[in-house]
Amino acid sequence: MYNFKYKKVSSLDEAQQAFDAADDGTFMAGGMTLIPTMKQRLAMPSDVIDLGGIDGLSGISVDGGTVTVGAMTCHADVAASEGVQKAIPALAHLASLIGDPQVRNRGTIGGSIANNDPASDYPGALVGLSATVHTTKKKIAADDFFTDLFETALEEGELITKVTFPAPKIAAYRKFPNPASRYSVVGAFVAKTKDGIRVAITGAGPTVFRVSEMEQALTSSFNADAISNISVPADNLNGDLHATAEYRAHLIGVMVKRAISDCG
Amino acid sequence: MKISFTINGKQETGEVEPRTLLVEFIRYELGLTGTHVGCDTSQCGACTIHMNGRSVKACTLLAAQADGQDITTIEGVAPADGPLHPMQEAFRDNHGLQCGFCTPGMIMSALAMVERHNGEALDEQTIREELEGNLCRCTGYQGIVKAIEAGSKAMQGAPDVQF
Numbered sequence: 111m112y113n114f115k116y117k118k119v120s121s122l123d124e125a126q127q128a129f130d131a132a133d134d135g136t137f138m139a140g141g142m143t144l145i146p147t148m149k150q151r152l153a154m155p156s157d158v159i160d161l162g163g164i165d166g167l168s169g170i171s172v173d174g175g176t177v178t179v180g181a182m183t184c185h186a187d188v189a190a191s192e193g194v195q196k197a198i199p200a201l202a203h204l205a206s207l208i209g210d211p212q213v214r215n216r217g218t219i220g221g222s223i224a225n226n227d228p229a230s231d232y233p234g235a236l237v238g239l240s241a242t243v244h245t246t247k248k249k250i251a252a253d254d255f256f257t258d259l260f261e262t263a264l265e266e267g268e269l270i271t272k273v274t275f276p277a278p279k280i281a282a283y284r285k286f287p288n289p290a291s292r293y294s295v296v297g298a299f300v301a302k303t304k305d306g307i308r309v310a311i312t313g314a315g316p317t318v319f320r321v322s323e324m325e326q327a328l329t330s331s332f333n334a335d336a337i338s339n340i341s342v343p344a345d346n347l348n349g350d351l352h353a354t355a356e357y358r359a360h361l362i363g364v365m366v367k368r369a370i371s372d373c374g
Numbered sequence: 375m376k377i378s379f380t381i382n383g384k385q386e387t388g389e390v391e392p393r394t395l396l397v398e399f400i401r402y403e404l405g406l407t408g409t410h411v412g413c414d415t416s417q418c419g420a421c422t423i424h425m426n427g428r429s430v431k432a433c434t435l436l437a438a439q440a441d442g443q444d445i446t447t448i449e450g451v452a453p454a455d456g457p458l459h460p461m462q463e464a465f466r467d468n469h470g471l472q473c474g475f476c477t478p479g480m481i482m483s484a485l486a487m488v489e490r491h492n493g494e495a496l497d498e499q500t501i502r503e504e505l506e507g508n509l510c511r512c513t514g515y516q517g518i519v520k521a522i523e524a525g526s527k528a529m530q531g532a533p534d535v536q537f
């Protein structure tokens with residue numbers, strides 16, 4: 111990788127100042143995407159600003175019906191949290207399916223959603239649960255956060271501080287993992303929330319999306335048969351060496367049905 | 375830049391470039407060559423070490439990120455001239471290795487697994503699931519899974535064994 115300047119900051123203000131002072135700065139959480147990307151020279155930041163020393167950016171709290179996850183919280187901590195397991199078991203389960211134990215020990219929710227890899231899992235939970243992303247500049251609904259392939263509503267230098275999830279009545283996540291990387295080929299997050307049913311699909315398209323036709327069908331009758339006749343067109347789905355767009359379209363139906371059965 | 379951390383109970387200090395990987399520092403500067411580099415792309419787990427008691431891939435960490443942290447490598451699990459750690463012994467007894475390239479990473483992952491399960495003996499399914507981050511090109515995994523099962527049991531009878 112090309113060389114760069116490294117700075118470990120200890121506050122959000124310091125992170126912002128370091129970013130503003132840099133030619134082409136980037137933040138680093140666990141580095142689980144950033145370091146491999148820099149090794150491949152796909153990213154060549156002038157400055158890497160390590161968020162690892164900022165107190166208060168990691169940690170989980172459960173308060174009434176809301177689960178709050180700090181941006182620097184690693185996947186292993188979300189998966190192992192008794193609070194999350196009780197309030198939103200589907201969220202703990204999703205975190206436990208990400209990559210492998212070593213990746214879960216370093217990868218963070220903030221890094222995962224800022225990167226918005228189309229095959230990542232968290233976007234499914236954020237949109238499926240109608241979560242809110244809190245940043246140094248604003249609060250933004252998950253529905254508006256993930257805008258396109260590797261694109262989000264974050265502006266230059268804007269930092270994610272935490273994500274808040276309202277606990278649903280019931281929810282489940284099912285994914286068809288790539289057998290080598292464990293990234294999702296297709297992931298389906300199904301939730302009965304207080305504002306209605308949500309079906310969020312990750313892995314299949316350029317970015318996470320909802321399937322409103324399935325949501326409506328499940329509102330009238332919440333069981334797997336209700337969506338049997340609904341298919342998502344393959345036109346805008348991803349096709350690559352792992353799976354064709356048509357196969358992904360098929361998997362969406364299968365994964366949603368399995369998630370519905372998990373809801374019991 | 376200057377970094378300093380504890381590794382296998384010893385304080386070490388060094389001068390690194392920001393782009394120096396932790397695994398490079400451990401192997402080339404400290405001469406601890408038990409930690410291997412199999413893929414350099416975060417997939418194979420041959421470089422697995424413990425940082426603050428958790429398993430991590432040392433090829434996907436900057437040495438700078440380890441500043442001030444507590445690191446254990448395969449060299450730190452048993453004394454150089456003393457008996458093997460029960461988990462190492464179990465790999466030997468159960469045909470848990472052939473060429474041995476993946477073994478240090480396998481053992482560091484196995485020890486982290488036992489730690490995550492509060493020192494309990496592990497069953498086959500748990501081991502297979504949690505070994506996701508480690509690849510072996512020789513054994514077909516059967517011997518490794520058996521070794522970790524046996525190693526986790528042996529650790530029950532050895533309360534003063536670390537991890």
Ligand SMILES: Cc1cc2nc3c(=O)[nH]c(=O)nc-3n(C[C@H](O)[C@H](O)[C@H](O)COP(=O)(O)OP(=O)(O)OC[C@H]3O[C@@H](n4cnc5c(N)ncnc54)[C@H](O)[C@@H]3O)c2cc1C
Nearest residue numbers: 139140141142143144209217218220221230231270292293
């Ligand atoms: C082998 C492997 C397997 C994986 N498998 C899966 C999988 O199955 N499912 C899955 O979902 N993911 C998977 N991942 C991704 C992993 O879960 C990480 O979450 C992801 O790589 C992000 O890593 P990180 O948190 O360390 O962020 P970094 O790599 O440090 O940062 C990623 C990007 O986010 C930005 N960023 C980081 N934190 C913030 C913040 N607080 N605010 C604003 N921007 C920020 C950085 O500037 C950078 O651009 C896998 C990764 C690997 C290496």
Ligand code: FES
Nearest residue numbers: 412413418419433
């Ligand atoms: S060398 Fe680090 S994961 Fe393969």
Ligand code: FES
Nearest residue numbers: 472473510511512
């Ligand atoms: S024993 Fe050769 S790679 Fe595992």
